[in-house]
Amino acid sequence: MNISKHVEAMPASGIRAMFDLAAKYDDVVSFCIGEPDFETPQNVIEAGKFALENGYTKYVPNSGIPELREAIAEKMRRENGIDVKAENVMINNGACQSLMSAMQVIMDAGDEIILPDPCFPNYIGQIMLVGAKAVMVGCLEENAFHIKAEDIEKAITPRTKAIVLNSPCNPTGAVLSESELKEIAEVVKKHDLIVISDEPYDTIVFDGKTACSIASFPGMFEHTITINSFSKSHAMTGWRVGYAVAPKNVIDAMILIQESLSSSVNAAAQYAAAQALKGQQETTAYMTAEYEKRRNLLVKGLNEIKGISCIVPEGAFYAFVNIKGTGLTSVELATKLIEEAQVVLTPGSAFGDFGEGYIRISYASSEEKLQEGINRMKKVLNK
Structure with a gap:
């Protein structure tokens, strides 16, 4: 059965490609999806x-x-x-x-x-x-x-x-x-x-x-x-x-x-x-405060890793991390981190041409999970 040309021309998901690669590994730490880890109020x-x-x-x-x-x-x-x-x-x-x-x-x-x-x-x-x-x-x-x-x-x-x-x-x-x-x-x-x-x-x-x-x-x-x-x-x-x-x-x-x-x-x-x-809005305020704490932990940890740097995000729960100092493309680095550290990130190229040279990290995860991911990245990239 033939598929319409406008659907066939749609770009493949760079996020999905990382998930497919990560499926080969156990004990994966994923910072790929933008989904709150909090429960609905x-x-x-x-x-x-x-x-x-x-x-x-x-x-x-x-x-x-x-x-x-x-x-x-x-x-x-x-x-x-x-x-x-x-x-x-x-x-x-x-x-x-x-x-x-x-x-x-x-x-x-x-x-x-x-x-x-x-x-x-x-x-x-x-x-x-x-x-x-x-x-x-x-x-x-x-x-x-x-x-x-x-x-x-x-x-x-x-x-x-x-x-x-x-x-x-x-x-x-x-x-x-x-x-x-x-x-x-x-x-x-x-x-x-x-x-x-x-x-x-x-x-x-x-x-x-x-x-x-x-x-x-x-x-x-x-x-x-x-x-x-x-x-x-x-x-x-x-x-x-x-x-x-x-x-x-x-x-x-x-x-x-x-x-x-x-x-x-x-x-x-x-x-x-x-x-x-x-109803009550305290839960929304609490979540934002927690995201801010996570942001601060993540940015500090990322800026201690060789070859990468991260400016402070102003909102949402994503860090767009400069990886140009590694000498790798965003796909190469994301692949390396999956294969050698079992950390899943999204290549910046998945978000457009100006995203190359960056990776996206979602910090909609616990502080413990974020710290574990940072430690794994340090172990691979600070060699």
């Missing part, structure tokens, strides 16, 4: 159980249950400074579906969309599936991996339709400042572009700082689709609840295609997600 689990045990097991609206849409709208007003109503909110199966649906409703074949490089690799596959073209803009370590407004403007052509922003960022941990986002906003308005602002790590920001949503600036809500989920903020990766916040005509279009994609999101999971926003 108990009040959220209880809300999901209550829903299942009390008949919330039927079809729900394509757009999502009203309780959750209202809770998200309130969260966006309170925490993100974006004045929206429930009609501006759409519930999807994780942030990935929200991203895919957003691209489907705004992009036409041949349109261009600007991406930061390095970036979350799923963006590229999603853009290919809608027949659009990804235009990469390099984010340099000397700029703390922040994408710059002037570099975005240089990449704009008559075919440019949109820009993807991801702050806090996977894979680099970069968090764009308010002033940087305002400069980007001016470029967006000048060229009448759309921003897809991917913000699933918005609660995970360190050193007393907070994340800023570009849609909160004057005149920017009309230009922005904000994407978020409960996976990282509430350790709910397996519940698969994400959402998009956008002007009503965009949300209406996303609701229209939802019937053909998945009809709706699991009902009980939506009731649990509503409780995640309405």
Whole structure:
């Protein structure tokens, strides 16, 4: 059976390649996947159980249950400074579906969309599936991996339709400042572009700082689709609840295609997600504090290893580590560490051309596991 050309052209996962190689070894320490090692808060689990045990097991609206849409709208007003109503909110199966649906409703074949490089690799596959073209803009370590407004403007052509922003960022941990986002906003308005602002790590920001949503600036809500989920903020990766916040005509279009994609999101999971926003938030704050401690331990340990260096990530739970001093490519070093230390990392090249010369380490793991990985890396690389 023949496979469609646009699917055949999709890039293979650099993360999956590392998993396949690591499967040959025992006693592996993996820093590859961006998944919290914390459990979902108990009040959220209880809300999901209550829903299942009390008949919330039927079809729900394509757009999502009203309780959750209202809770998200309130969260966006309170925490993100974006004045929206429930009609501006759409519930999807994780942030990935929200991203895919957003691209489907705004992009036409041949349109261009600007991406930061390095970036979350799923963006590229999603853009290919809608027949659009990804235009990469390099984010340099000397700029703390922040994408710059002037570099975005240089990449704009008559075919440019949109820009993807991801702050806090996977894979680099970069968090764009308010002033940087305002400069980007001016470029967006000048060229009448759309921003897809991917913000699933918005609660995970360190050193007393907070994340800023570009849609909160004057005149920017009309230009922005904000994407978020409960996976990282509430350790709910397996519940698969994400959402998009956008002007009503965009949300209406996303609701229209939802019937053909998945009809709706699991009902009980939506009731649990509503409780995640309405209930206690101490667990989210605790997790962020723990990630900050882990970050500090990891960065200190990495900078004691020969041939590599690591700047301090500002948010999310990833370190993007400079390995140029080893003389190895990112795939070569990642392979070496699997084979000789049974430590699994992600090659920077999996995230774009500007990712070469780096590796990504997820520190969504215990301090004990991180220290074990550092010790193993030291043993191999400090020879």
